Amino acid sequence: MNNEIDNIGDLFRNTLKDHHIDSDAHLWNRLETQLSAQPPISVPKTSVIHHLTWVKAAVAASVIISAALAFNYIYLPFKNATTNTHSNKSIQTIENKIDSPLVQNEVQNSQIETKQKLISNPNKLIVSKKDTKTDDNSFLSNNNSPSSRSDNSSIINQQHNSVTNTSPNSIANNSPTQNNTAVKVASKKDSILQSINNNIDKNQSETISQNTTFHQDLNKDNDLIKDADIPNIFTPNSDGINDYFVIKNIEKCNSNHLVIKDRNGRTIFEKLNYQNDWDGHNVADGVYFFFLKYNANNNNLGKMGSITIKRQ
Amino acid sequence: MHKNISEEKLIEGCIEGNRYAQKMLFEKYRSLMFAICMRYAKSKNEAEDVMIEGFMKIYSSLNDFKRKGSFEGWLKRIMVNAAINNYRSNLKHYYNSTIDDDNFLELKDEKDNFKTNYSAEYLINLIQGLPDGYRMVFNLYEIEGYSHKEIAEIMNISISTAKTQLFYAKKTLQKKLTKINQDEMY
Numbered sequence: 001m002n003n004e005i006d007n008i009g010d011l012f013r014n015t016l017k018d019h020h021i022d023s024d025a026h027l028w029n030r031l032e033t034q035l036s037a038q039p040p041i042s043v044p045k046t047s048v049i050h051h052l053t054w055v056k057a058a059v060a061a062s063v064i065i066s067a068a069l070a071f072n073y074i075y076l077p078f079k080n081a082t083t084n085t086h087s088n089k090s091i092q093t094i095e096n097k098i099d100s101p102l103v104q105n106e107v108q109n110s111q112i113e114t115k116q117k118l119i120s121n122p123n124k125l126i127v128s129k130k131d132t133k134t135d136d137n138s139f140l141s142n143n144n145s146p147s148s149r150s151d152n153s154s155i156i157n158q159q160h161n162s163v164t165n166t167s168p169n170s171i172a173n174n175s176p177t178q179n180n181t182a183v184k185v186a187s188k189k190d191s192i193l194q195s196i197n198n199n200i201d202k203n204q205s206e207t208i209s210q211n212t213t214f215h216q217d218l219n220k221d222n223d224l225i226k227d228a229d230i231p232n233i234f235t236p237n238s239d240g241i242n243d244y245f246v247i248k249n250i251e252k253c254n255s256n257h258l259v260i261k262d263r264n265g266r267t268i269f270e271k272l273n274y275q276n277d278w279d280g281h282n283v284a285d286g287v288y289f290f291f292l293k294y295n296a297n298n299n300n301l302g303k304m305g306s307i308t309i310k311r312q
Numbered sequence: 313m314h315k316n317i318s319e320e321k322l323i324e325g326c327i328e329g330n331r332y333a334q335k336m337l338f339e340k341y342r343s344l345m346f347a348i349c350m351r352y353a354k355s356k357n358e359a360e361d362v363m364i365e366g367f368m369k370i371y372s373s374l375n376d377f378k379r380k381g382s383f384e385g386w387l388k389r390i391m392v393n394a395a396i397n398n399y400r401s402n403l404k405h406y407y408n409s410t411i412d413d414d415n416f417l418e419l420k421d422e423k424d425n426f427k428t429n430y431s432a433e434y435l436i437n438l439i440q441g442l443p444d445g446y447r448m449v450f451n452l453y454e455i456e457g458y459s460h461k462e463i464a465e466i467m468n469i470s471i472s473t474a475k476t477q478l479f480y481a482k483k484t485l486q487k488k489l490t491k492i493n494q495d496e497m498y
Binding site: 008009011012013015016017018019020021022023024027028030031032034035040054263286 | 328329331334335338339342343344346347350351357359360363364367368371430432435436439450453454455482485486489
């Protein structure tokens with residue numbers, strides 16, 4: 001008997017000592033998200049030479065990008081009503097030129113910043129042009145195409161909306177203050193929730209209406225959905241109790257948009273005008289994240305946090 | 313691809329924060345590291361969490377790797393530490409029993425040779441089915457090779473508790489192996 005027990009240690013050790021197991025492809029995305037959330041690492045003095053080369057390359061890249069930006073912001077608006085896709089295409093060609101691995105890191109970061117800037121202030125110059133009334137008519141008539149007129153009006157709307165916002169993909173800082181046992185999970189993950197949503201959603205347009213943006217620091221008393229109106233956990237086990245993800249007062253909102261993602265940032269559920277009917281039937285028990293945008297009292301608001309499914 | 317990049321250059325690149333180098337390091341060692349995480353965690357989700365934390369610790373500690381000894385061994389140690397930290401922070405949710413319990417996982421059908429040849433997946437399933445304290449002690453002693461004294465310090469228990477937990481861990485595993493074998497005979 002004892003021999004067998006001793007051998008068990010050997011059995012497990014020999015089999016598992018250098019064992020390899022495949023893991024989910026999305027793990028790198030998660031890791032990268034956390035790495036990006038860190039402040040840049042200061043380079044140790046031993047690799048000063050590498051640092052210099054890197055700096056030179058980064059400066060060169062910045063110059064090219066500034067030139068591209070100048071081209072987009074100054075030259076093109078004089079030609080046509082610029083659309084977002086056009087600006088992005090110019091950046092895309094610049095991206096293709098810069099492919100050295102040493103430069104990749106810094107260039108990617110500044111490109112991401114650039115893209116975000118472009119998205120949030122797509123037509124800054126056009127609007128400022130529109131503000132000078134005397135030249136208005138002549139400016140428009142030079143364009144000749146009838147569509148440019150309607151384009152400009154929607155552009156003005158975009159600009160108006162984006163004034164009240166930092167970036168279309170961020171949600172107002174009404175991060176729910178969870179005040180029960182799920183606090184630990186929520187607080188651990190809150191800090192990366194924003195970056196998950198930003199990184200994954202960069203090209204999606206998740207909006208209630210066209211380009212909906214959010215007001216910050218709303219008076220909490222005016223908020224139709226309080227933080228406590230959203231549960232941290234529900235138990236879809238057909239016992240009739242908490243079988244659905246129920247958000248109190250959501251029916252009182254004019255419109256809403258709910259997205260549920262898993263821990264790897266993949267969207268597993270999405271609904272416009274959600275009416276408390278999700279039972280998580282397509283996913284396993286575990287911790288997920290909700291991103292709720294809703295319109296209440298003519299304010300566009302947002303909430304995000306964690307939601308646990310436990311069927312017990 | 314940069315298949316022949318030296319370990320030295322890879323480490324340097326990671327220290328500088330080069331995302332490409334960091335990704336290469338991750339891809340090179342991820343399967344080995346994940347196997348360690350799967351042994352210490354009780355589920356795949358938990359193993360993934362430990363893996364992420366472990367690699368974050370690896371990246372931030374690379375500057376302290378003094379280039380002596382095996383790099384792989386150094387990585388493994390960090391990952392095991394991450395697993396231990398995860399265990400400690402989850403302690404109040406964990407189940408530590410000195411009573412042998414008969415909770416079996418649903419295991420895949422395996423055509424095993426009687427008592428000699430078990431697949432790694434099978435064994436890991438058995439380990440994950442252990443009560444958490446047993447699993448920690450068993451891993452640390454039998455696979456990582458820590459002493460009873462070191463394990464007692466790591467887990468903040470007495471040496472005799474550490475020894476007892478190890479004994480119960482092995483007994484539980486043995487019982488599960490025997491039962492499976494018996495089931496297969498009929």
